[in-house]
Amino acid sequence: MTENGVEVFVVREGNGTILEPGVRVKVHYNGFLENDTLFDSSYERGQPIEFVLGQGMVIPGLEEGLKSLRVGDQARVWIPFQLAYGERGRGPIPARANLIFDVEVLDTEIVEAPKPFEVEGLPVEATESGLQYIIVKEGEGDYPQAGQLLVVHYSGFLPDGSLFDSSVQRGEPFRFILGRNQVIRGWDEGFALLKTGSKVRFIVPPSLGYGEREVGPIPAGSTLVFDVELIEIQN
Numbered sequence: 001m002t003e004n005g006v007e008v009f010v011v012r013e014g015n016g017t018i019l020e021p022g023v024r025v026k027v028h029y030n031g032f033l034e035n036d037t038l039f040d041s042s043y044e045r046g047q048p049i050e051f052v053l054g055q056g057m058v059i060p061g062l063e064e065g066l067k068s069l070r071v072g073d074q075a076r077v078w079i080p081f082q083l084a085y086g087e088r089g090r091g092p093i094p095a096r097a098n099l100i101f102d103v104e105v106l107d108t109e110i111v112e113a114p115k116p117f118e119v120e121g122l123p124v125e126a127t128e129s130g131l132q133y134i135i136v137k138e139g140e141g142d143y144p145q146a147g148q149l150l151v152v153h154y155s156g157f158l159p160d161g162s163l164f165d166s167s168v169q170r171g172e173p174f175r176f177i178l179g180r181n182q183v184i185r186g187w188d189e190g191f192a193l194l195k196t197g198s199k200v201r202f203i204v205p206p207s208l209g210y211g212e213r214e215v216g217p218i219p220a221g222s223t224l225v226f227d228v229e230l231i232e233i234q235n
Helices: 060-066 185-191
Strands: 007-012 023-033 038-041 049-052 074-079 099-110 132-137 149-157 163-166 174-177 199-204 224-234
Touching: 060 074, 060 099, 185 199, 185 224
Parallel strands: none
Antiparallel strands: 007 074, 023 038, 023 049, 023 099, 074 099, 132 199, 149 163, 149 174, 149 224, 199 224
């Protein structure tokens, strides 16, 4: 059992490398409630999931359990509800539900962390709301409008320079509809200022980010730094 209450039972030991934060992991899994109800399965979809370990891309309890495994392991991971979907639940998962995952670690890939944009000497602009932005490269395309689907790449850093999330590291752009509150306020405001093709650094104050909430690896009250690229606008 881990110090946070996650229990890991290895069913079959592999002989591959031990999983570490920052690597891309490929995993097959079946997810069960404690009454043995299957609520999700990568096996049924015929497609394992891939994610970068340690970036909050899956529930905290699953990340914690996987950190004790190696490539080739098959294991059962018991996760207390506090490290799953908490007091609210999600979809077929009731509130306060402890979860069980039968996992198989298929492979890992070392992923280099993206380098921050070079912004030294570039002018810093600011909006009335407090969003600051630095244009690294100005695009030549159109400005997006509310209701359009944006395709973007981003890397998010805390003020100390530590990376907390990156679509670049995942190798897959992020998509969202502008002006529909699908992202933090700083993004809705900031991306509306950019032409397609632009590369920009956003400096997002807590009031336009996650405020006083702690979200995954992001402490409460954090100013956030995002290096972003507006790749494409889709209607």
